[in-house]
Amino acid sequence: MAKKQKKKQPITARAQPTDAKFKHSRVETARLIRKFHVLNKELAKCKADPQLLKREQEILKEMEAMGGLDWYQKASQLGQSKSRGGDSSKWLIQTLKSHCNELVDLCNKPVKVLDIGAVAPDNYKPYNAWITAKPIDLNPQDPAIQKQDFLQMKPPSNDDKFDIVCLSLVINFVGDPKDRGQMLKHTRDFFTLPSVTGRLHHLFLVVPLPCVNNSRYMTHEHLLKMMGSIGYTRCIHHHFSNKLAYYLFELTGLPNTKHVEWKKKILQDGGGRNNFAVVME
Template identity: 40%
Template sequence: MAPKSRSKRPSLLSKGRPPTVKPKQAALSSKATRTLIRSHHQLLKARAQAEKAGDAAKLSSIDAQIQANGGLDSYQIASKLGQSMDRGGDSSKLLIEWIKPQLNQWNPNLPKLRVLEVGALSTKNACSRTPSLDVTRIDLNSQEPGILQQDFMERPLPCSDEERFHIISLSLVLNYVPDATGRGDMLKRCVKFLTSQCPIAFVPTLFFVLPVACVDNSRYVTEERLLDILSSLGFELVQSKRSNKLIYQLWHYTGQCSPRSFKKEMLNPGAKRNNFAIILRDG
């Protein structure tokens, strides 16, 4: 008796395909990344206080701790991981989403809009891939070609509109400045780098990203106080978005400023609140 022929089961598609490439594991976990960034910010704050007090011994000790943590290089690696695609992605994608209706006016026969990206970590983010934008990237410690190693506060002031920008991006930059007065000075300095002379209908723009704790859990800054500070400099809030950890804002520079000073004053008392502050000086 002839043996019964068994019908073959169809092969699974997975049998004929190469193994799935597993994504590379990040060198640091999300928790370790946040811890390193937080530690670096705290050490910088302590360093600024020691420098102000003229405490050379403490200054030397803090510098040693910063180096033991890997210095600025380690901080930037952690920041890159924090902004990588598998950790929530590139914040400039939201900037492009917000300004896309205006950018749709642009065509290749027109000059590109100029962007100054302060604290740039990558030359491959959404801004850099947008054909209508010419991006100038600067950072205190450049991590790759295409990013100029420069302190924004020491960048020469523009002498003409051609040296100014249509967009300035401060994504997780202001919170890196170690003292409250320096933060106010940085915001004031942005005004000097913006221009309204544009090849399309476009209002000078500031893109701004901060940890949400800077406005929700600070003794000295609230979202309302931030609005008052930037409004006094001539900015108008046009877009705002929150995630669990970050606040994103888009500001138009209208030039309708009402200069005033903002001191470090208690707005939200509480033992568990942080000391993030912005001081805006006259002049």
């Protein structure tokens, strides 16, 4: 008689100490990342409503049982390994070479990159002859990555500002749509003024493809209009892979460019759509 298979428990039902051995299974890491995103979005809603304090504590405990932010970062780091397709910086480099080669050549100094949410410190190391990168993250997995909350990060002096700001799979991790909008606007403060010649003013943005092709509150066209309203009037190039949406924007307006409010509004309804949204006030 065949043995009866033991029913599997959901990952969130399996309490795991944070010092437990991290599992390198493709399925396990993907499940962990998806669940952590869902919980993080719900957590943002709870923090905005004092009546949901009890649920907020339950979510925090559930995240801790999963291994917390540390395990999420380990899963993300594994997800960008060469064996799983590599990191998104490759697309940026290819796009710069094919669409911005003349601009890169005009730079009188190496191109300075602020890599926000970096899961590895050496993504741009193969290109260090013409790129210098500063990797930052909330919970660094490597001592070479600076621990920093970008929303709380003060803009540097003009001499220390950047040519390219990277938000690769970052804003989708932020739970509050208003914080996502604030993060996108905050990127403008890290460039030299667009009137300064010989420098780039580019934002590299990557989000999961369903954020722009299967959301009730966001579409590709809506994102382009929103970005244009805050000064990113030119989308140099975009690309949709099977799972990700890649964008390279150029800042053409001043960092204090005024813009209309972008509220959470249903753009396309129907079953099976997600609730990804960006709000700007």
